[in-house]
Amino acid sequence: EPEVTQTPSHQVTQMGQEVILRCVPISNHLYFYWYRQILGQKVEFLVSFYNNEISEKSEIFDDQFSVERPDGSNFTLKIRSTKLEDSAMYFCATGTSGYNEQFFGPGTRLTVL
Amino acid sequence: GDSVTQMEGPVTLSEEAFLTINCTYTATGYPSLFWYVQYPGEGLQLLLKATKADDKGSNKGFEATYRKETTSFHLEKGSVQVSDSAVYFCALSGGAAGNKLTFGGGTRVLVKP
Numbered sequence: 001e002p003e004v005t006q007t008p009s010h011q012v013t014q015m016g017q018e019v020i021l022r023c024v025p026i027s028n029h030l031y032f033y034w035y036r037q038i039l040g041q042k043v044e045f046l047v048s049f050y051n052n053e054i055s056e057k058s059e060i061f062d063d064q065f066s067v068e069r070p071d072g073s074n075f076t077l078k079i080r081s082t083k084l085e086d087s088a089m090y091f092c093a094t095g096t097s098g099y100n101e102q103f104f105g106p107g108t109r110l111t112v113l
Numbered sequence: 114g115d116s117v118t119q120m121e122g123p124v125t126l127s128e129e130a131f132l133t134i135n136c137t138y139t140a141t142g143y144p145s146l147f148w149y150v151q152y153p154g155e156g157l158q159l160l161l162k163a164t165k166a167d168d169k170g171s172n173k174g175f176e177a178t179y180r181k182e183t184t185s186f187h188l189e190k191g192s193v194q195v196s197d198s199a200v201y202f203c204a205l206s207g208g209a210a211g212n213k214l215t216f217g218g219g220t221r222v223l224v225k226p
Contacts, residue, residue, distance in 0.1 A: 004156075031212065033214075035214070041218075042216050042217070042218050042219070043202060043204075043214075043216040043219075045213040045214060045215070048212060055212075056212075058213075091156060091157065093157075093214075100145075101147060101159045101162055102159075102206075103159070104149075104157040104158070105156055106155060106156040107156050
């Protein structure tokens, strides 16, 4: 069964450093999402991406964040200058349409020191 | 904006007990409703969904009915197993909020043998 994969599974970085989190979507999926879950809190929407552009973003998704599909397969989330409060589990999700279920990857745990 | 409220856990049960996790939502328009499950150390997996009022989603012995009149989507299972121990998330998408998922806070369920 096809699945969404994410790398790395765990990333440790120093405050102020840039990180790139990678996701490989299910091959025929066209809609891509990033969510995050700070330890003990809700899963929060960050951004949705369709047709090579952002379709919606939350207020969390400020100028330090960016997304792209650099090679038509990977879907990446870049955090330019990490802060302590960016420590969270980041989930990639993909879907075949805008209103159907989303399929989640296993997540990347980001720890900012 | 849209929101989802679900009962706080942890919920501790014995094997073969009946499980109910309450979920209510606030949304404009006609959202789709989902239950996702997160097993220890894993990502979010879709458990079941319902896309319109009075629809019943079911999977793996779990059921939930979309109740528009009470804005609820309670999850039930008649006889739980130890393997059902996980965190369960109620979520919605669609309606006026677009295609992002809005999650409840999650309910941890622990089933003891």
